[in-house]
Amino acid sequence: MLQKKIVIxxxxxxxxxxxxxxxxxxxxxxxxxxxxxxxxKKRMVVIGEGVDAAALTKLVRKKIKNAxxxxxQQL
Known part of the structure; x- marks a missing residue:
């Protein structure tokens, strides 16, 4: 599976x-x-395999409200 770089x-x-x-x-x-x-320090970079970017953003948004x-990007 390909790795993704997600910037939030x-x-x-x-x-x-x-x-x-x-x-x-x-x-x-x-x-x-x-x-x-x-x-x-306003950019969070997440690298992983098979990560759903929209779901990850939603998860972070639940914690800090503004994300x-x-x-x-595929790596």
Whole structure:
């Protein structure tokens, strides 16, 4: 199965909220790695196999309210 790189914009300034969003994403089925990138730490990059990008974004949105799917790329 092909790996995907999923980029989700997260709109929060709270470190605790970012951590909660990362924990939620890491628990999703098929996720291999999660990291926050960018100077303002508003881009969460998830790499995994068979991950449903829309479902993952919805899961993160439940934790921090403001999250939007930016990009899905096959690796």
């Amino acid at each position: 914009n997260i709109q929060t300034n709270c470190e605790k909220c970012r951590t909660e969003a990362m924990k939620a994403a890491a628990k999703a089925l098929g996720v291999n790695s999660v990291e926050v990138q960018g100077e303002d 939007s799917l930016e990009m899905v």
